[in-house]
Amino acid sequence: MGLHSSDFGDDFTWGVASSAYQTEGAYSEDGKGLSIWDVFTSRKGKIKGGENANNATSFYHRYIQDIILMEFLGIRNFRFSLSWSRLLPEGRGQRNEKGFEFYNHLIDFCLECGIEPWVTLYHWDLPQALEEKGGWTNRDIIGWFEEYVALCIHRFGDRVKNWMVLNEPMAFTGAGYFLGLHAPGRKGLNNFLPAVHHAALSQSLGANVIKSINSNLQVGTTFSCAPVDPIDNLKFSVDAAQRVDVLSNRLFVEPLLGLGYPWQELKVLQGVEKYMRAGDEKLLQTEMDFIGLQNYTREVVRFSTIMPYLNARLVKGSKRGMPTTAMDWEIYPEGIYRVLKRFNSYPGVKKIIITENGAAFNDRLEDGHVEDHGRIQFYEQYLEQVLRAKQEGVKVGGYFAWSFTDNFEWAEGYSKRFGLVYVDYSTQRRIVKSSGFWYQHFLQQQQLLKKVV
Numbered sequence: 001m002g003l004h005s006s007d008f009g010d011d012f013t014w015g016v017a018s019s020a021y022q023t024e025g026a027y028s029e030d031g032k033g034l035s036i037w038d039v040f041t042s043r044k045g046k047i048k049g050g051e052n053a054n055n056a057t058s059f060y061h062r063y064i065q066d067i068i069l070m071e072f073l074g075i076r077n078f079r080f081s082l083s084w085s086r087l088l089p090e091g092r093g094q095r096n097e098k099g100f101e102f103y104n105h106l107i108d109f110c111l112e113c114g115i116e117p118w119v120t121l122y123h124w125d126l127p128q129a130l131e132e133k134g135g136w137t138n139r140d141i142i143g144w145f146e147e148y149v150a151l152c153i154h155r156f157g158d159r160v161k162n163w164m165v166l167n168e169p170m171a172f173t174g175a176g177y178f179l180g181l182h183a184p185g186r187k188g189l190n191n192f193l194p195a196v197h198h199a200a201l202s203q204s205l206g207a208n209v210i211k212s213i214n215s216n217l218q219v220g221t222t223f224s225c226a227p228v229d230p231i232d233n234l235k236f237s238v239d240a241a242q243r244v245d246v247l248s249n250r251l252f253v254e255p256l257l258g259l260g261y262p263w264q265e266l267k268v269l270q271g272v273e274k275y276m277r278a279g280d281e282k283l284l285q286t287e288m289d290f291i292g293l294q295n296y297t298r299e300v301v302r303f304s305t306i307m308p309y310l311n312a313r314l315v316k317g318s319k320r321g322m323p324t325t326a327m328d329w330e331i332y333p334e335g336i337y338r339v340l341k342r343f344n345s346y347p348g349v350k351k352i353i354i355t356e357n358g359a360a361f362n363d364r365l366e367d368g369h370v371e372d373h374g375r376i377q378f379y380e381q382y383l384e385q386v387l388r389a390k391q392e393g394v395k396v397g398g399y400f401a402w403s404f405t406d407n408f409e410w411a412e413g414y415s416k417r418f419g420l421v422y423v424d425y426s427t428q429r430r431i432v433k434s435s436g437f438w439y440q441h442f443l444q445q446q447q448l449l450k451k452v453v
Helices: 036-040 059-070 097-112 143-156 169-177 189-213 234-248 267-275 334-344 373-391 434-451
Strands: 015-016 075-080 118-122 163-168 219-225 228-230 288-292 299-303 311-315 352-356 397-401 421-424 429-432
Touching: 015 169, 015 189, 036 421, 059 429, 075 397, 097 118, 097 143, 097 288, 097 299, 143 189, 143 429, 163 169, 163 189, 169 219, 169 234, 189 267, 234 288, 234 299, 267 311, 334 352, 334 373, 373 397, 373 429, 373 434
Parallel strands: 015 075, 015 397, 075 118, 118 163, 163 219, 219 288, 228 299, 288 352, 352 397
Antiparallel strands: 299 311, 421 429
16 A cells, blocks of 8 residues: 555544444433434434434443554544533533543543544534424524533543534534434424524534633534535536535535625525524634534535425436445545645635545455455545645645444444444444554554654
């Protein structure tokens, strides 16, 4: 292999990523309250195979084993999220000290093993008690979120230096409050538009809370991004691609950077005005230390009158004869280069971290081994494009592989495996895949460089 971690420099951050709901399990143990995903997965027909993450990978009980495995593989940075309802069962008010104890132990053990914790404050698992008060459609959530953020910084900010406010706000508002495919399962513009505005305000105001408590902490937020291309060069197709691009790539970052909502290019977004109050445009804007970008694929769209508001629909990679992952997402390495170049061009972006990138394949455990060479090739090809961007002056400073272990993949249940480490869900046994050993070898190059320097 020609690519080495040392090619990126000795100050480049390498890690792995996960989230609370997808891994922790212990959904009702030690005082934890229900989240919207706990409730959503209990509804018939919502999740493939009728599955849920009540046990997930049992990270709540097995975190010591997983962190030791991480250390063995030479991984020095771990991105994970906090479960809001594990800390505050009702979303606010009474604190669950058992929850704080868990995260304190996790953080302390990471540091003991030489692993830097990178913490996401909100990775989709809203306390159900707050959803019953309107969730992200209720403007009061901004205050609830600020209280939660402040509590987390006071409790963990002495040891956790790197924070992410939201994970993929377009995903949890779009899939959860417009399409109804994710928790809490709401649909329609009357849910989506207020959820967008309140999430965008929480994104900036949450960051401000962190900085007001400790200005030395590094604060960012993450966006799932993908290049959006038209199926052909006809004007209808090009315009459709531009509308999807507004929704997918611009909706949350531009107000954050002081550019306002991009509603000129997508008229339906003008409905957000109904939920805006005097001074909100200024409140939407703040300065982030870094932007987290998460890229897996690209989207190709065609004009469609069937889809309301967007008049566009996605054309899957398999339908176009392209190589795809088990998610039927096109393998398109140049996509990560394109989103890096694009976000780097925004004047307000100071630094970019790839906070997620990875692939699901149909992994099979055979004779105690998982040979996932397709995943290794995926990582090599995408990392070549990250290096290309860096060499062209893009301010990219880190990369987190998604994910460390296989886990619960939202509406797909356990059918899709993204991990560097295979999980036998019947026994919770961990088996390092070929890609995990590849990543170990890849990371050793930078560590050897540091020792020489």
